[in-house]
Amino acid sequence: MQEPLRLGLAGLGTVGSSVARLIEQHGDDLAARIGRPVRVTGISARDRSRSRDFSTTGIEWFDDPVALARSDATDVFVELMGGEDGVALQSVTTALEHGKSVVTANKALLAKHGNRLAQLSEEHGGALAFEAAVGGGIPVIKTLREALGGNRVSRVYGILNGTCNYILSRMEAEGISFGDCLRDAQALGYAEADPTFDVEGYDAAHKLSILTSIAFGTRIDRDSIFIEGISSIEPVDFAAAEELGYRIKLIGVAKRAESGIEQRVHPAMVPKDCDIARIKGVTNAVAIDGDFIGSLMLSGPGAGGNATASAVVGDIVDLARGARTPPLGRPTSSMEPYVRAKIQKHAGGYYLRLNLPDRPGAFASIARRMADAGISLASIVQRNRPAGAAPRSELDLVQSVVIITHETTEEAVRGVLAQFEAEGDVHGRPQLIRIEEF
């Protein structure tokens, strides 16, 4: 039996504590699998005095995570503090510069600094592993980086944010508003006090940027992602989706397009009977299309201390066994720059919900404009007020119409919507949800 692999664990929140507990509980089994014991030998966290749900006996305390990262007693630095800069960046950089391996669950850090950190890892010989950064416990990084190494990937997509999926699942099931649902999610601990990061799509975008890099061999470019959140989705959109055979999901999609690689995070109408449509609640799912594999899907817990700890320890097991995979699936020297496909060139169907003035010819006018723009309509659902009922408010003077287009381009759709607004053809902001076929 070799010397123990010594872990320096920075960050003892939900995930960090679960990692320590896992190693405590399964230490013997891990040693048997690996042929070498794994021990947490140093820890660092914000509050030293807090009681922990694992034994800290014999574990050295560090006030400064950077000191833990460079300590001679640390073989692998496990960064679970979070944050895209600051002490997380500083300590991870330090560990790598000292030739130590790093395991992290920090998607924000990787989305922003991943290219440079991967290079540091190569230069100094320590590994950089981050299975837990995307999809919680789902081994999607390993799958893309290793198992699908023989494929030319054409698309990777999925449900990458559990908070959004939870909110959308409940809105759909209960017909309640986004705001009510968000408050409930916050009360239950499924959404943060400041939910912007999740509900506006940034968290999913960070994760997508990492997947894109590995899938397509391009440098991480989180700033080139088209992002829309879910806060504008209304109960009426779910009702229309149901009627038209769709569900609404916040998806992340990266795919090869003519002008480059599309990276998008936005709510989408997905066919009711597809696998992605069936993913409910806080579950995540990632699907990968490749030229030899065809299509593969992984689904499981996208968050939570234990599931994320499972991914972190999976990485530790790999390192302990001596695995050295390039962090982004290939040496940074052979990665290509990311070329962003223009969102205006995005081709697909669209769901549009428009409020039209209740006057003769209102629909004919928008239909003509769409025809002129070369947009052909697949379905139209018009909801009039009950025949003979008098208008009760100004709102009753408009009629809501839902349109599903055949495949067209973002450019064409945006063009006609701008016309509608300029010419007063519609009341208020039109709703636009892209349709995604799998």
Next chain:
Amino acid sequence: MQEPLRLGLAGLGTVGSSVARLIEQHGDDLAARIGRPVRVTGISARDRSRSRDFSTTGIEWFDDPVALARSDATDVFVELMGGEDGVALQSVTTALEHGKSVVTANKALLAKHGNRLAQLSEEHGGALAFEAAVGGGIPVIKTLREALGGNRVSRVYGILNGTCNYILSRMEAEGISFGDCLRDAQALGYAEADPTFDVEGYDAAHKLSILTSIAFGTRIDRDSIFIEGISSIEPVDFAAAEELGYRIKLIGVAKRAESGIEQRVHPAMVPKDCDIARIKGVTNAVAIDGDFIGSLMLSGPGAGGNATASAVVGDIVDLARGARTPPLGRPTSSMEPYVRAKIQKHAGGYYLRLNLPDRPGAFASIARRMADAGISLASIVQRNRPAGAAPRSELDLVQSVVIITHETTEEAVRGVLAQFEAEGDVHGRPQLIRIEEF
């Protein structure tokens, strides 16, 4: 750039040809990912004269795969010939004994000789990789062996045979008999001329035995699997399943039970809305329950040349990068013997379809026997002939009754079925399908 990794490829059927084509098509990308070229330098197949869909220029031909396996020009021996003994066993053994790494898709070989081959791999230092042996292109071996290394697995289960799933999916959708469906599957190339190996559950059992070993750290024991095939399933069972909220799937399940580890392959009633129920056609799916991960599911193409080649090349990429994971997830020295849980102790619900004589008290009699055996009934569906209709044949003199039991044991159910038959309470063979909850 290092020296090329030289592959000796034995077997040029559908999978072998796809592997050669993949490497030909993606050679540059593979070299970039790995930092080292990968080349097929030697091949061996049954018929030298057959034309191939990849270029054989510069590739040495071997009449004898064993010679290819031990050739100094072979770094990695890729065995895609199939067969649980014979030349496959001989050549894989030879390669390992010469310290070479082996990649194989041969589940039959591994199910029978995997323990010894894993040991040979350890003794001589060559790797033994076999992602393609289970679930085609789905990276389930990697997931269990590496990604979930921190978990204590409690259950692994799935749809492991595409032929059976295709047949059951069509029987369900079209209400046709097993025989008709099998003939169609044979015509379409989804079933072999001799389908026994697939439809009687042996193929799924071989795959399950490998998963069990890695999931539970026990030696492979393919002879301790409880196996039932799908040939006794009738259209009426699908009709009853539909009515009761189930689908019928051939599943493989391995789980920890009180008396050991249960390994079962059999048709099962699975709740209609569970993930496994949704897997249609030749798709495979594997789900894993672990103490930290919770539950994870992988689904994708379970067979086919290209998908299987994707898995084979994934293994080659790992080897080329220098990965050395113990073949069965831990050193053979720290594996435990497999202790078989008694199938008689299997606990679960049961679907029973019985033909009762059409006489007063027939059902009361079987209901009493079941109550006496401590079996409680969850649902009963009795199908009488239309009221007033005269019996048209002897068959009309029996009534078919479908019973769903609450959780009970195999022992109790088998006990009452034996009684029914002994006492003439039923006509013909009762149908028994286990219910599996997820």
